[in-house]
Structures are given as structure tokens and as C-alpha cells.
Amino acid sequence: MKKRTVAAVVGAVLGAAVVATPAHAQDVKLGLMAAISGPIAALAPPMAAASRLAVTHVNEQGGILKGGKLEAVLGDSACNPQNATDVATKAVNIDRVIAVVGPACSGAVLASANSVTIPAGVLMITPSGTSPEITKLKDKDLVYRTLPSDDYQGRALARTLKARGISKVAVAYLNNDYGKGLAESFKAEFEANGGTLAGYSGHEEGKASYRSELATLARGGADTLVIFDYGDGTGLSILRQSLENNFFKTFVGADGMKSEGLVKAIGAANLGGFFVSAPVGEASASLDNFNKAFKAAGENIDAVFATTSYDAAFLAALAIEKAGGDKAKLAESLRAVASAPGEPILAGEWAKAKKLIAEGKDIDYKGAGGDHEFDAAGDVPGNYAFFKVSGTGYESIADMK
Amino acid sequence: MSFLEFLNFHLVPGIVLGSVYAVGAIGITLVFGILRFAHFAHGDMATLGAFIALALVTAGLTPWAALPVAMAAVAVVAIVVDKLFYDYLKARPKIMTVMASLGVALMLRAVVQVVFGVDPRTYATGIVRPDDYFGILLRDRELYTLAAVVLIVIGLTLFLRHSRWGKAMRAMSDNPELARLSGVDNRKVTMLTWAIVGALCAASGFMLGINNELHSMMGWQVLLPMFAAAILGGVGRVEGAVLGGLIVGIAEEMSIFILPAQYKAATAFVLLLLILLVRPRGLLNGKVL
Numbered sequence: 001m002k003k004r005t006v007a008a009v010v011g012a013v014l015g016a017a018v019v020a021t022p023a024h025a026q027d028v029k030l031g032l033m034a035a036i037s038g039p040i041a042a043l044a045p046p047m048a049a050a051s052r053l054a055v056t057h058v059n060e061q062g063g064i065l066k067g068g069k070l071e072a073v074l075g076d077s078a079c080n081p082q083n084a085t086d087v088a089t090k091a092v093n094i095d096r097v098i099a100v101v102g103p104a105c106s107g108a109v110l111a112s113a114n115s116v117t118i119p120a121g122v123l124m125i126t127p128s129g130t131s132p133e134i135t136k137l138k139d140k141d142l143v144y145r146t147l148p149s150d151d152y153q154g155r156a157l158a159r160t161l162k163a164r165g166i167s168k169v170a171v172a173y174l175n176n177d178y179g180k181g182l183a184e185s186f187k188a189e190f191e192a193n194g195g196t197l198a199g200y201s202g203h204e205e206g207k208a209s210y211r212s213e214l215a216t217l218a219r220g221g222a223d224t225l226v227i228f229d230y231g232d233g234t235g236l237s238i239l240r241q242s243l244e245n246n247f248f249k250t251f252v253g254a255d256g257m258k259s260e261g262l263v264k265a266i267g268a269a270n271l272g273g274f275f276v277s278a279p280v281g282e283a284s285a286s287l288d289n290f291n292k293a294f295k296a297a298g299e300n301i302d303a304v305f306a307t308t309s310y311d312a313a314f315l316a317a318l319a320i321e322k323a324g325g326d327k328a329k330l331a332e333s334l335r336a337v338a339s340a341p342g343e344p345i346l347a348g349e350w351a352k353a354k355k356l357i358a359e360g361k362d363i364d365y366k367g368a369g370g371d372h373e374f375d376a377a378g379d380v381p382g383n384y385a386f387f388k389v390s391g392t393g394y395e396s397i398a399d400m401k
Numbered sequence: 402m403s404f405l406e407f408l409n410f411h412l413v414p415g416i417v418l419g420s421v422y423a424v425g426a427i428g429i430t431l432v433f434g435i436l437r438f439a440h441f442a443h444g445d446m447a448t449l450g451a452f453i454a455l456a457l458v459t460a461g462l463t464p465w466a467a468l469p470v471a472m473a474a475v476a477v478v479a480i481v482v483d484k485l486f487y488d489y490l491k492a493r494p495k496i497m498t499v500m501a502s503l504g505v506a507l508m509l510r511a512v513v514q515v516v517f518g519v520d521p522r523t524y525a526t527g528i529v530r531p532d533d534y535f536g537i538l539l540r541d542r543e544l545y546t547l548a549a550v551v552l553i554v555i556g557l558t559l560f561l562r563h564s565r566w567g568k569a570m571r572a573m574s575d576n577p578e579l580a581r582l583s584g585v586d587n588r589k590v591t592m593l594t595w596a597i598v599g600a601l602c603a604a605s606g607f608m609l610g611i612n613n614e615l616h617s618m619m620g621w622q623v624l625l626p627m628f629a630a631a632i633l634g635g636v637g638r639v640e641g642a643v644l645g646g647l648i649v650g651i652a653e654e655m656s657i658f659i660l661p662a663q664y665k666a667a668t669a670f671v672l673l674l675l676i677l678l679v680r681p682r683g684l685l686n687g688k689v690l
Contacts, residue, residue: 037617041519175663202663206622208613209418212654213662215410219402232521237613243528245410245538261520265614267527 026068028320030055030313031075031091031122033102033112038079039205039233040104040128042261046303047127048074050290051101053297054313061351065325070317077103079230081111088112092120098327099123099316101309106131106150106177113143123330125316127308130255131181135377141331146308146315146369147279148382150178153254154185156384156400157226157277161252162193163401166224170199170217170248172210172238173228182228182254198222205234210241218247226252231259239274240266249273258304260393271389277400278304280385282370286346290368293348302393307369310347315372317350318365321357338372340364409538411654417543417612419650420550425605425623426630426642427557428598434574434637434688435594438495442482442505443602443627444620449509450475450603451610451619452517455524464524465545468607472600479599480592488591506621514617521614546608553604554643557597561639566593574637574688626653629669633676635687644684648672 034048035041055072064070073095075087084103091097100122103109109129114137117124124143126134130150137143161169169190173183180202187197198220203213217225225248229235235257242248243266255278263271290310291301299306315338322333337345337353342364345353356363365372372380387394425447432440450471457467486505490498531538561567572580573590581587605627606620613619630649634641649669656668676683 037514037519201661204663204666206618207653207665208421208609208619208623209414209654211414212411212657213665215406216657216662219406233616236521240528240614244530244540246530265521265523265526270528 026063026065026325027071028064028068028325029071029073029091029095029097030316030320031088031095031097031100031102032072032313033075033077033084033087033091033100033104033108035079035102035104035108036074036076038077038083038105039230040079040256040259042232042259043128043304044104046299046306047104047309049297049299050294050303050306050309051127051313053293053299054310054317057293057314057348057350058317062354064317064321070320072313073097077105077108077112079103079105079108081107084108084112085115088116092116092122097122098325099125099320099330101125101127101312101316102129104128104305106134106181109134109143110137110177113137113139118142121327123316123319123327123334125312125334127312128255128305131177132185133177133181135379139378141378144315144334144374144378146311146367146372146380147305149379150182150254151185152382153277153279153384154182154187155189157252157254158186158189158193158195160277160386160398160400161224161226162190162195166250167194168196168198168222169224169226169252170220170222171197171201171226171228172199172213172217173202174230174234175202175204178230178256179228186226186228196222203229203234203238207234207237210234210238211245214238214242214245214247218242223248224250224252227257228254229256231257231262235259236262236265243270250275252276255279255304258387258394263389263392263394268389268391274389275397276387276394277384278387278394279308279369279382280396282383284346284366284368286366287368289349290347307367311365311367311369311372314347314350314367315365318345318353318357318363321354335374337363338365338374340373405536408536411657412651413537413539413543415651415654416647417546417650418654419647420547421605421608421612421646422623422626422630422650423643423646424550424553424601424608425627426634426646427554427639428601428605429627429631430634430637430639430642430687431570431594431598431601433631435570436487436591438498438502439628440598441499441502441624442509443502443598444622444624445506445509445513446475446479446482446599446602446620447606447609447623448513448615448617448620449478449606450599451606451615452513452522453603454607454610455517455522455615458524464607464611468549468604471607472603475603476596476599479595479602483591483595510617510621517617519617521616523614524611542611546612549604549608553601554639557639566590570594625666626650626669629673632683632687633672635683635685637688638683638685641683641685641687 034044058070077084106129126145132151173179199217250273253276258276258278318337319334323329342362347368384400385396386398454467454471531540569585630645634645
């Protein structure tokens with residue numbers, strides 16, 4: 001009897017849910033898999049804010065599909081394959097999202113894409129997963145990114161250092177998909193251009209001391225240490241211990257090291273010899289649109305990955321609109337809205353895009369962080385700048401070729 | 402590589418790291434020996450201690466003055482955690498308490514993340530270059546760390562050997578039933594043990610933080626080397642934990658000579674496996690659980 005009552009109640013609730021669904025049928029959920037905790041935690045808030053800004057633009061300018069709202073479902077991927085997989089599973093199975101923005105870190109992207117989103121046929125656009133390994137994913141055309149692969153960044157950094165007259169460096173990389181991918185591209189290009197690697201070694205995250213590794217690297221005789229790591233994680237320990245022990249004079253990092261937390265912890269006065277490379281948006285009307293809106297929202301427009309996070313969410317929304325909410329058509333629609341030819345759509349121009357899509361016209365989204373012409377693997381080319389520490393943040397000193 | 406380089410960049414960091422591991426391992430070995438379970442929340446309790454000290458430093462205390470206060474605070478936390486979660490499972494198989502401690506670890510970490518955020522923090526901004534002692538490079542904070550560890554170990558050993566309550570703890574470690582029959586109040590001894598363990602957690606977290614950075618995963622990440630140290634030295638043996646801590650710390654910093662740097666983290670595993678294979682009771686002949 002009791003069992004039957006329970007069954008009846010469950011049935012009634014489920015029935016009510018089914019009946020209730022059509023009223024919200026046009027509402028669409030978008031998963032935001034930010035790395036709120038973990039080694040890039042300090043980068044996460046502006047990234048999530050930028051993605052949310054895109055969602056706000058969509059909802060303020062007519063909503064998605066037929067009068068529906070786009071709803072962002074935030075999850076913490078923690079820059080960690082395990083957490084990312086959990087968060088993706090929840091987003092896909094419980095929140096029933098059809099597209100996700102994120103996860104932020106390459107290892108997290110690879111794991112959650114392989115085990116959750118690709119099998120479920122969910123579109124994934126990462127705003128900051130940069131490992132060359134992501135290019136190689138067998139992704140049924142479902143995994144994209146709005147920033148270039150580290151293969152470009154590692155190579156550009158190698159050429160920039162050579163051009164600045166640095167021809168002997170030691171490399172310390174975090175032993176994960178991000179660090180290793182960058183280090184390998186850097187090494188290939190640096191050596192091809194006649195540079196010498198006086199040391200090249202990976203390290204695990206989360207150790208309390210890296211002095212023995214650094215001493216071994218320093219023995220190679222280079223003055224410059226290239227660190228492929230996260231500035232809110234081990235990268236900070238490595239930099240601090242190198243500075244305290246005078247192992248190296250100059251330090252160069254990639255985008256993961258461009259952390260303001262790092263400047264705060266070590267102090268700008270001690271960081272005169274610290275430089276980072278990071279992707280930058282090319283000056284464009286679209287970037288101006290974004291900067292204006294992002295500033296108005298009270299955020300820092302120089303935050304790393306902000307533009308790419310905005311574009312990832314905006315592109316996902318465009319793809320959903322174009323596909324009419326049909327999950328199976330998302331990849332095809334994303335390519336259609338992102339690629340030339342078509343009427344150009346800039347950041348923030350949701351109403352215009354919605355109208356053109358409704359009229360059946362082809363559009364071409366020109367994002368704040370770049371044009372986003374995806375290649376066959378879902379990658380985009382990009383621009384980088386070389387930064388130095390200035391005040392509590394970073395200041396661009398040169399474009400990188 | 403000169404001999405001084407070897408001392409400065411391999412042996413000294415190894416000893417400092419080892420002493421921090423030792424303080425953590427003492428706590429683990431006490432729980433293991435007296436309460437008979439593997440306490441997985443140890444690392445995160447250390448994180449909590451480090452962050453409580455940070456809050457005090459932010460409020461104006463100097464770091465080393467904040468340490469005793471943080472130790473006292475985490476001692477209270479440890480007693481409360483025991484009352485809330487472990488005491489309740491006392492009569493059940495020990496594996497349940499072990500799993501409960503894993504849950505406590507996650508809860509403590511979440512509290513730290515919610516209250517203090519997830520960015521890396523430091524007790525003081527900037528970098529400290531070492532002083533030169535006849536070629537040996539040492540920072541004040543490293544000297545203080547070593548001194549604090551020595552004080553803690555001596556104090557604890559004297560307490561366990563000579564005080565009434567210390568003897569009661571050892572009695573309970575040997576045989577809880579017999580100790581109870583001889584008039585030892587097991588409940589009070591359990592409470593006392595948690596107070597000491599909590600204080601030691603805070604001390605190890607603080608020392609880890611002052612020698613590097615504080616972040617919400619810091620304790621969890623040193624849990625394995627600390628367990629390795631406790632088992633290496635012999636479960637239930639305070640001197641063993643110290644010896645084990647030093648061996649694990651120094652071995653990690655020396656592993657660079659024979660292994661690529663990314664395998665440094667595996668050193669503690671390898672040592673643990675070896676000792677379990679060759680001498681399962683640990684170097685100083687600890688308990689078999």
C-alpha cells in the first residue's frame with residue numbers, strides 16, 4: 001500500500017512536470033563550466049562575468065528562440081579533469097543544457113569532452129582551453145574554442161624571445177596538458193630558430209618546495225627561466241623560490257601566469273624581470289562594444305580571457321538560435337554563424353542577429369576576441385602581446401609575431 | 402655542483418620540508434595509534450589552521466604570534482569535529498570513521514574556500530632573500546620553523562613520557578579496554594588527543610604556509626607524504642613520525658638526482674611501498690593495525 005502511494009505521488013509529480021514543461025519550452029540553458037576553485041581561480045570571476053554579460057545581452061534584446069530566456073547554469077570545473085567531468089555530467093544530465101561554455105583548463109576540457117559532452121552530443125566552446133591536444137580530439141565536430149591553440153602561443157613566444165636577444169633559456173613546465181603542450185611547441189620553435197635550452201623539466205603541482213628542481217635547471221647556466229604554469233598555483237611558488245634564491249634573472253610566462261594575485265603576493269617591485277605573453281583581441285569595433293559594456297558592468301576590461309568568454313557564450317547562443325534549439329544541428333549552425341560570408345555581427349548585437357536569422361540570412365559573428373573563423377578542428381588563429389608588470393597589473397609592451 | 406650548492410638547494414629545503422611533514426605525521430600517528438583509524442581530514446585541518454593564522458595576521462598580529470592562537474582554535478575545532486562526526490561512529494567498523502574523515506576533509510576545505518576564497522595568499526607580501534651563515538643560506542622563517550618543530554617534539558615527548566595524561570594516552574594506545582579497566586577515562590583521553598592533534602595540524606599548516614603560499618588545497622596535497630612519514634616511522638611512534646618526516650622530505654628533494662622532476666611526487670609512494678614490503682611495522686617498530 002505504502003509503495004503504491006509513493007508511486008502515485010512520484011507519478012503525479014512527474015506528470016505535473018511533463019505538463020508544466022511546455023510553458024517554458026523555449027527557455028534554453030547554457031552550461032558555464034568556470035574554474036572557480038583551483039589553480040586559475042583568480043582568473044575565473046571576470047571570465048564568468050563576461051559569459052554572463054553575453055547571456056544578459058541575449059535576454060535584453062529579445063531573448064532566445066520564440067520569446068525564451070537564455071539561462072546560464074554555473075558550475076565549478078576547478079581546472080581539474082575529475083571536477084570538470086562531474087560538472088559536465090550534472091549540466092548535461094540534470095540541467096539538460098545543450099551547449100556548454102568551458103571548462104577553462106585544457107585537461108578539464110579533454111576529460112569532460114571525451115567522457116561526457118561528445119557522447120551526449122552537446123556543443124562545447126572553451127574560452128581558455130589552449131592545449132594543442134584539444135585540436136586532436138575526435139570530437140564529432142562538437143568541440144570549439146574562441147582562442148588559439150598554444151601551439152601558436154608557444155611558437156610566438158619562442159620567436160619573441162629570440163627577437164629580444166634571448167637565446168639561452170631554461171624551461172620549467174607544469175606536467176599537465178596545458179604546460180606540456182606549450183613547452184613542446186616552444187621548444188620546437190626556439191631550437192629551430194637557433195636557441196639553446198639550458199634546461200627543460202616538468203614538475204608536479206602542489207609540492208611545497210621546488211628548490212631542488214630549480215637549482216638543477218639553474219645549473220644549465222641560463223639567465224632566463226620560461227615558466228609554463230599557472231600564476232595562482234605552482235607557478236607562483238616557482239617564481240618566488242627562483243627569486244629568493246637568485247636562480248634566474250629574467251622570467252617569462254605564458255597566459256596562465258598573467259595573474260594579478262601573483263603580483264600581489266610577490267610585489268611589483270620584485271617583478272621587474274617578469275614578462276608574460278597573453279592572447280589579445282585585435283582592436284575592432286566589436287572589441288570596443290564589448291569593452292564599453294563590460295566596463296559599464298563594473299568589470300576590468302583587461303582581464304585575461306574575458307573577451308573569449310564573452311564570445312564563447314555569444315556564439316553558443318547564436319548557434320542555438322540558428323539551429324532553432326535543435327541539438328543535432330548545433331555544430332553546423334555554429335559554423336554558419338561564425339564564418340564568412342554573411343552580414344557581420346559585432347559583440348552585443350543580438351537583436352540584429354536574431355532578426356537576420358529569422359529572415360533566413362547568413363550572418364558572420366566578429367567577436368570581441370577575434371573573428372572566430374573556425375578551421376576544420378574547431379580552432380581559431382589569434383594575436384598575442386608581450387606584457388610586463390606595471391602597478392598591480394600588467395601592461396602590454398609589444399605585439400608578438 | 403659544489404657541496405654548498407648541495408646543502409643549500411637540496412639538503413636544507415629537504416630538512417625544512419621534512420620537519421613540516423614531521424609535525425603533520427605526529428598528528429597522524431597519534432590518531433592512528435590511539436584512536437586506530439587513518440584520519441584523512443588531517444591535511445584540510447592543517448589548511449584551516451593556516452588560514453585562521455592568516456585571519457589573525459590580517460587583524461594585525463605577527464605571524465609567529467598568531468601561531469599559538471591558531472593552534473588553540475584548531476584544537477577546539479578538532480574536538481568539535483570528533484564530537485559531531487567521529488564519536489557517533491565509534492562502535493561501528495573503523496572504515497566508517499575513515500570515510501567520515503574524508504567527508505570532514507571536504508567540508509573543512511569548503512569552509513576555507515567560502516570564507517577565505519580560493520586565491521593563493523601569503524602571510525607577508527614580497528620575497529625574503531636568505532642570510533648567509535658561513536655559506537649556508539637560511540631564512541629567518543626556516544630557522545624559526547626548525548626551532549618550532551624541535552620545541553613541539555621535545556614538549557610532546559616529555560608530556561607523553563612523564564605526565565599523568567600522557568601516560569593515559571599511551572595506555573589507551575596499547576590497549577583501550579585494559580586502560581579503561583585501570584581507571585583511564587577513554588572519553589577524556591580521546592578529547593585530549595584531538596586537542597593535541599588539532600594543534601599539531603594548525604602548526605604544520607602554518608609552517609607550510611609561511612615557507613611558501615597558502616591556498617585551499619595546500620593541506621590535501623601534503624597528506625600523502627605525511628601518511629608515508631607516519632607509516633615509515635612506525636605507527637604510533639612520535640619519534641618515528643619525526644624520522645619518517647625527515648626521510649620523506651629529504652628524499653623528495655634528492656629524488657631530482659635520479660628521477661625526472663615530474664616524478665618527485667611519487668617519491669613518497671615509493672618509500673611507502675618499500676617500507677611496507679620490507680618492514681611493515683615501520684623503522685621504529687610501530688603498531689600493526
